[in-house]
Amino acid sequence: MAAYYIIRPVRDQLSGAVGSQSLPLFYGAVFLVMLLLTPVFGMLVARFPRKRLLGWSYCFFALCLFAFVPAFVAQDQIGARELGVVFYVWVSVFNLFVVSLFWSFMADIFDSSQARQVFSLIALGGMAGAVVGPxxxxxxxxxxxxxxxxxxxxxxxxxxxxxxxxxxGQQGWRQEDGEPVGGSLWAGVRELWSRPFLRYMAVLMLLGDGIGTLAYALMADYTKAHIADKIARTAFYNDIDLYTNLIGAVLQLTVTRWLMTRHGAGWGLVVPALVNLVLLLGLALVGSGQVELFGYAVPMLAVTMVGSRAFAYGMTKPAQDALYTRVPRETRYKGKNFVETAVWRFGDFVVTGGVNLLGMLGATMAGMASIGVAISALAALIARRAGHAPDLAPESPATGTAAQGPAKA
Incomplete structure (x- = not known):
């Protein structure tokens, strides 16, 4: 996560250089590449053991990072728009093969009872990296x-x-965890239509992404208008990530684990949707104005962006991954990764195109935020149903030793 959050502000300063009008191009290219890579990822997961797949993926992307260095040295000559298309696509592929694969690995080696107890702590470790990176x-x-x-x-x-x-390589992992998952190359796409739980998660991904991408697009216009220097833009987006992750870490240390162990992982999806509803109500009322926080005047847009992301990372993510422990192994890898990449990027493309269209029609920030309020209310209803999807396996009974390690054979 530290590696990912070091490159996030590098990516985001490119969008801040071109504004929201170029975001549909960025996200459209990402969506097409994700669709093309879905069967490739399915093939790799089906045929290769987890250990080999992890090693190949991480080494490949480390080499890619070294290869991108000359391009960013020449960013002004290449152009932020052209470099942005390529780097946005690459970061999304990075997310598929590095970040999302890690969480599939975690969902593979813990049962649902252990997940409710330890996933918020594992996510806290990731959040620590997400704080160290910025x-x-x-x-x-x-x-x-x-x-x-x-x-x-x-x-x-x-x-x-x-x-x-x-x-x-530690002793005690189940033998089947080191074996290839097997199955169809297109299983992730097929299971989206056959599993109610995945359908709920796909809809939630689209609705939640709509809120996050709306704030991101509006912020891209803000930085284009107010911050011209690429180093200053990188530092600005880095600060947003830093405050987001600090709040997310506090959530994981306090509310998230308690909520998941006492009331179930489903509530970890409902609460963030309700928080988004409140934040967007505030944005609809204040618009582009500023609010007073701890003696500082802060744009309400920045508050909305940080708050929405903090609950997404600090509560929604561990709750989602805990629920994925209650589906078959192939679904954890292929269905989960399809939802978290191709469906996610489809949402990015649709939302940024919608923001541009609303802008051309004269919609204000307050008007867009009001639409977001309705989306958040719908997301809360879908989240409640996702936690009780009929195809989820029953919860594993809580045990006193669940937090001590992965499940044994």
């Missing part, structure tokens, strides 16, 4: 510039690989 970026971008940050990200990714391979 802190490193905050200081290094001023000292090194933008391009060398990719080298730092590559080093962090290789360290993560070493730890994952160590975990994968």
């Amino acid at each position: 802190i490193l970026t905050k200081y290094l971008v001023q000292w090194l510039g933008v391009a060398p940050l990719l080298v730092v990200s590559a080093v962090a990714l290789l360290l993560a690989l070493a730890l994952l391979l160590f975990l994968s």
